[in-house]
Amino acid sequence: MDTNHIPIFPEQASAIAGSVDGLYAFLVLTTAFFSLLIAVLIVYFAIKYRRRSDDYIPGPVHGGLALEIIWSVIPLGLSMVMFAWGASLFFTESRPPDDSLEIYVTGKQWMWKLQHMEGQREMNELHIPVNRNIKLTMTSEDVIHDFFVPAFRSKSDVLPGKYTTEWFRPTKVGTYHIFCAEYCGTRHSNMIGTVYVMEPNHYAEWLATGGAQGSLAQRGEALFQQLGCVNCHQTDGQGRCPNLIGVFGKPVRTNVGVVTADASYVRESILNPGAKIVDGYQNIMPVFQGLVTEEGLQQLIEYVRSLGPTASDVTRIQPGGSAGGGHALPPGRVDPDPKGKGVSPPQQ
């Protein structure tokens, strides 16, 4: 136990941390004022008006309606400030910027599995560059977990069966705790990890050491072939299933209305294809529930994302979908290996 350094605040290592601490300071000061006010009044009244005679009966308290209104309206006003401040901060916290570097997180009892777009896979560790917006797309293989980085003041539940997101912008190079914050069973307190926030050049070096099996999208492409998806999802529009080129992120007409073809929709369409059927197609796709792992799903989603929606991506796709669509990086994503070595996908 290091008694020389007794921390009061966690480290501020993300762009939002200062704002969260600012609201915290406001709340501490406001509530401390009222707590002390009540405490001082109680002690003062207890001494000043202590019972001196058993016969003395004090009259009723006067103050009445005016006083009641004052001490209802002032707390109401202050609490509305807290509400508005907290809500506006929450909007910032819950909306990842468009230029975020995306990373997939899968929680399972009792570990964190992470996949970078460039193909690096990590367990209980997260390597990220400093001063970049980072967006985590998260799901769980079993129970509910929660990805919590106190130094970033960032936290979100990680649910089975759906994607949740969380974002932060690390501002300080260093190592920080990852905690699972939602009780998840026996070894809940061992479901911890470390975030390594690195200088961009160190991060690039780190990226170069992994990803031997290609980027996520490339792995997704391999899976797409392996699972036989390619037989029906033909790219010339002649297949029995919808052409996937240029679909990602676009609205799609289905039997339950127009939906956006985002990660959650692609995921659902693989696991439970009958849930939302694209207009003009039959419900003939087999159910892949239990046949694809969460990580496999993430790779497939990245493959579909790599197929569109930008025109340049579309032109690069050859029939059969094997022309290195995985190398296409959606806007805003850093090219992990601009010099073309290491993780650069071999053209097939």
Next chain:
Amino acid sequence: MITTAPVEVEAPKNYINAEYGLKSWLLTQDHKRIAVLYLISITFFFLIGGIFATLIRLELATPAADLVESNTYNKLFTMHGIIMIFLFLVPSIPATLGNFLIPLMIGAKDLAFPRINLLSWYIYILGGIMTLYVMVTGGVDTGWTFYTPLSSTYSNGYVIATACAIFVAGFSSILTGLNFVVTIHRMRAPGMTWFRLPLFVWAHYATSLLQILGTPVLAVTLLLLGLERGLHIGIFDPALGGDPVLFQHLFWFYSHPAVYIMILPAMGVISEVISTFCRRAPMGYTFIAFSSVAIAVFGFLVWGHHLFVSSQSVYAGMVFSVLSYLVAIPSAIKVFNWTATMYKGSVLLSTPMLYALGFIGLFTIGGLTGLFLAAMGMDVHLTDTYFVVAHFHYIMVGGAILGYLAGLHFWWPKITGRMYSEAWSRISAVIVFVGFNLTFFPQFVLGYLGMPRRYHVYPPEFQIYNVLSSAGASVLGIGLLLPFVYLAFSLKYGALAGSNPWGATGLEWQTDSPPTTENFAITPVVTAEAYDYAAGQGAKTVVVA
């Protein structure tokens, strides 16, 4: 009889010596005896829950796992939560003090349904026995919140048995609430209008509404959980086509109002105690009365503030956030009114008053830290950390248990007819207050630093605050054990209390201590407002034949 026995001074008949023998207690329909049955049983479960708390704090004194293994630790905090909430806090004040006092306070002979009152105790005991069965056969490790799909699919504990136990115990709570509502509506003495009711009764009326309307939702939720776990009907587990967050909505729809089930009766106690030991009516009677009802109504509309980071929509979150702030206002009104009641009063720092003032301080901190958690952007960092643990212990221990102790000390002379040691009881009140703050205040800091709740092992930088907390827990433990000694001692050696030892105005103080089985020799007629100290004691009732 032919011969007369040697003349003995017969103790006056009261509800305790009216009949003798175990059977006379186990088959009683007297609300006061049932209250005593509850008092004994909830005290038993409080001790068991306290043993679990002790083991938890011992384990957390060091960062490593050195007392128990993770599985055992998880069972400890789960059983601590389940026993303390469902078998101690929820029934604590209503089933003991409420049961004993509501008929006395409104000038009735008993509750409206004496048999149902006894039935509710047996249901409680059945739920308690089922919980003990789960405990000795292996326990349950889901946390008292039973989040799915951990509880419905993955846990190896006795989830269904525990759910059954809570399901059963819930009916005891529903029946008590039902009994109180009917009693308060139908059994008031002549002249006891709604706005002459003691604030304790108002608080219990609001609590009863919560019990009746909220508890069935918990029962349904647990039933659905059992169906999924036992019969694999997909409701909550996405692998079966369910939605895990649906469980959280249903669970907190009961369990957030349940916090008010625990705290409202304590607020009722505090209003009585403050008034008596300031010798004047509480300031803002109608504001305090209606704030109880407002808390009960708004309390049903804030459950979503437990789900800010559970993928709930941002806009739903905003609605729950703003309603959570609104529910804080009635509590603030109460605190200000209690404090203002002392102004130019005649304040006596007796033991109940010390506990009541402790309540105001701790409840204020507990309530104000709730404002942190209601701020969505702040809650993201704080939720599921020790900040939350500290916050709700300030409400449930600092609030509900201190309120319970205030009430128990205040009405002990009425219940038993004896006075306890004032010196020892004041010492214990101070020890409880100090020990409580030492235990739980460091946890606020710990939570902001980021220590998640329900962690068996933790990084070493958190140890200093955990050591403080565990040290405080031992002080708190001593403070809570002292009353067992001096209250037990008072039963035999305490001075006789007389009917009104505190010089209070309520109807319960105008009958014997302990009261007779019938409560009042003749039905009282109420002719004055509550807390009419100026008119002198006893002036509020007119005795009619």
